[in-house]
Amino acid sequence: MARATAATSLVLIFFLSFMLFSSSFSSASSSWKSKKHHKPCKHLLLFFHDIIYNGRNAANATSAIVAAPQGANLTILADKFHFGNIAVFDDPITLDNNLHSPPVGRAQGMYIYDTKNTFSAWLGFTFVLKTKDYQGTINFNGADPLMNKTRDISIVGGTGDFFMHRGVATLMTDSFEGEVYFRLSVDIKFYECW
Amino acid sequence: MARATAATSLVLIFFLSFMLFSSSFSSASSSWKSKKHHKPCKHLLLFFHDIIYNGRNAANATSAIVAAPQGANLTILADKFHFGNIAVFDDPITLDNNLHSPPVGRAQGMYIYDTKNTFSAWLGFTFVLKTKDYQGTINFNGADPLMNKTRDISIVGGTGDFFMHRGVATLMTDSFEGEVYFRLSVDIKFYECW
Amino acid sequence: MARATAATSLVLIFFLSFMLFSSSFSSASSSWKSKKHHKPCKHLLLFFHDIIYNGRNAANATSAIVAAPQGANLTILADKFHFGNIAVFDDPITLDNNLHSPPVGRAQGMYIYDTKNTFSAWLGFTFVLKTKDYQGTINFNGADPLMNKTRDISIVGGTGDFFMHRGVATLMTDSFEGEVYFRLSVDIKFYECW
Numbered sequence: 376m377a378r379a380t381a382a383t384s385l386v387l388i389f390f391l392s393f394m395l396f397s398s399s400f401s402s403a404s405s406s407w408k409s410k411k412h413h414k415p416c417k418h419l420l421l422f423f424h425d426i427i428y429n430g431r432n433a434a435n436a437t438s439a440i441v442a443a444p445q446g447a448n449l450t451i452l453a454d455k456f457h458f459g460n461i462a463v464f465d466d467p468i469t470l471d472n473n474l475h476s477p478p479v480g481r482a483q484g485m486y487i488y489d490t491k492n493t494f495s496a497w498l499g500f501t502f503v504l505k506t507k508d509y510q511g512t513i514n515f516n517g518a519d520p521l522m523n524k525t526r527d528i529s530i531v532g533g534t535g536d537f538f539m540h541r542g543v544a545t546l547m548t549d550s551f552e553g554e555v556y557f558r559l560s561v562d563i564k565f566y567e568c569w
Numbered sequence: 570m571a572r573a574t575a576a577t578s579l580v581l582i583f584f585l586s587f588m589l590f591s592s593s594f595s596s597a598s599s600s601w602k603s604k605k606h607h608k609p610c611k612h613l614l615l616f617f618h619d620i621i622y623n624g625r626n627a628a629n630a631t632s633a634i635v636a637a638p639q640g641a642n643l644t645i646l647a648d649k650f651h652f653g654n655i656a657v658f659d660d661p662i663t664l665d666n667n668l669h670s671p672p673v674g675r676a677q678g679m680y681i682y683d684t685k686n687t688f689s690a691w692l693g694f695t696f697v698l699k700t701k702d703y704q705g706t707i708n709f710n711g712a713d714p715l716m717n718k719t720r721d722i723s724i725v726g727g728t729g730d731f732f733m734h735r736g737v738a739t740l741m742t743d744s745f746e747g748e749v750y751f752r753l754s755v756d757i758k759f760y761e762c763w
Numbered sequence: 764m765a766r767a768t769a770a771t772s773l774v775l776i777f778f779l780s781f782m783l784f785s786s787s788f789s790s791a792s793s794s795w796k797s798k799k800h801h802k803p804c805k806h807l808l809l810f811f812h813d814i815i816y817n818g819r820n821a822a823n824a825t826s827a828i829v830a831a832p833q834g835a836n837l838t839i840l841a842d843k844f845h846f847g848n849i850a851v852f853d854d855p856i857t858l859d860n861n862l863h864s865p866p867v868g869r870a871q872g873m874y875i876y877d878t879k880n881t882f883s884a885w886l887g888f889t890f891v892l893k894t895k896d897y898q899g900t901i902n903f904n905g906a907d908p909l910m911n912k913t914r915d916i917s918i919v920g921g922t923g924d925f926f927m928h929r930g931v932a933t934l935m936t937d938s939f940e941g942e943v944y945f946r947l948s949v950d951i952k953f954y955e956c957w
Contacts, residue, residue: 413926413957428638428639430639439638439639439652439653440638440639441636441637441638441653441654441655441830442635442636442655442829442830442849443829444816444827444828444829444837444851445816445818445827445828445836445837445838448639449638449639450639458827458851458853459827459829459851460829461636461655461829461830461849461851461873463638463652463653463655463681463682463683463691464683465652465683465684465685465689481684483683483684483689483691483712484681484683484691484712485655485681485683485691487851487872487873488851489851489852489853489871489872489873490853490869490871491853495853495871497851497871497872497873497887497888497889499691499693499710499887500691501691501710501711501712503712503714512711512712512721512722512723514710514711514712514722514723514725516710516725516887516889516902516904516919516920517889517900517902517920517922518871518872518889518891518900518902520891527900527922527923528900528902528922529900529902529919529920529921529922530920531710531723531725531902531904531919531920532710532711532723532724532725532735532737533723534711534721534722534723534737535721538607538737539735539736539737539760539761541920541927542927543920543922543926543927566927566957567927569607569760622832622833624833633832633833633846633847634832634833635830635831635832635847635848635849636829636830636849642833643832643833644833655830655849657832657846657847657849657875657876657877657885658877659846659877659878659879659883675878677877677878677883677885677906678875678877678885678906679849679875679877679885693885693887693904694885695885695904695905695906697906697908706905706906706915706916706917708904708905708906708916708917708919710904710919725904725917725919726904726905726917726918726919726929726931727917728905728915728916728917728931729915732801732931733929733930733931733954733955763801763954
């Protein structure tokens, strides 16, 4: 009887050992999942449309040049790859690449042309979204070397349905017409979702 | 005696089991708390005060218009909801809503009026704090649709006592006098504290 | 025999107890490591060089004043500690403090002088890096009180080899010549590496 009880206790100990290890394993793997997996926990593809003010399109323009280097003006993007221009924008966001599709939000902020020997901009802006699925804001920061087919910028935070989210957004120039209209596709991949 | 010892070992095993489960539970819950719980790990309520330069208040002004759309100037906020104005600021931060309370830091950065059909701004700024409890900086990014009672922006990082912190700040317009003075309350909720 | 087995089971129980505690300790400490340890998971020391346009150095200038307060111009930094000046830059990054060393990337973005009673700037910029070891971008935000020996700003995100990274960068003014050239050392410490 005593031997049987002791044997039982040994079985229980091994069972307990197994649980201990599986518990510590699952704890490690869940930490891995929440912090390190390179698979988005949320994913959105959106488009936004920028019509820059050129002195004659006040009704349609969604952005305006508000700063320029010495000698330049505020209705024509500056020479030398627009180096030194800051544009402020409030651009419609759509689910497809049609400017006239019903907007699901606004892209608001600024772009700064910051290079003299190629087209490149620094972006600080926010997506204010009201889609069927999501209400909230997404905040972006990053460099946008326009001549590259794809450009990655950082998603530095979010609010509402994007509370505390972080991720990476891949920009592509989907259309570019003269120097008045451009359309970007924004492939939003959240890797930290809360 | 043997039975008693075996019984004791069983009791210990159950006690151990309990601890194992409570341990794995607490490990899960602490992971939950640090990454997913929507309860702040640190909380501050602060106010900041902005007096914009209008050409006649150089001594008191804490901010200045430094960029404007075509046709506007730098001492009067632009037409059309100030679309295109960039203001740079170094505003005192106080613990209550009194402009004359001893400042506990400075709010430094810029706001950009970026909408033509309502009052809305994009914010990029830093709180440089020296309170009794905290020394450090907090960095903010986000959209501020001024006509909403509350607006959430992202806390994208911090230094010093706010080392690596992230969170969300809720802005409220606490006072608004003409177009020269405004006061915001900033409800700072950190959800990632390190 | 029964007593011996029971004694063995007690030893196992204590062994198990020890493992349980060490497991929960290591789980806590691994969580500490991934989230709380103040030891960088990646570390870079870099320099960048800013030559501001003054009306006569177009060929060499890497930055330009693009916004200024009322009464100031775009070729001379404004009075009162340059309050209200925004400069856009595309500055070479080097591995040492020599302006003529082969650049390993570009620092692109803006600085905003935002204080009237001392030299201080708000920074929003990106390191676009192509070193031997790393390809990718690092995004920065923060206050830069220039008169302090060291200043900490936030690393709010990254892409490429810096995918989803966060951290803190310590800036030091490594050189300052008149108001045309300055060089900063940037001690980049990532605490969240993915």
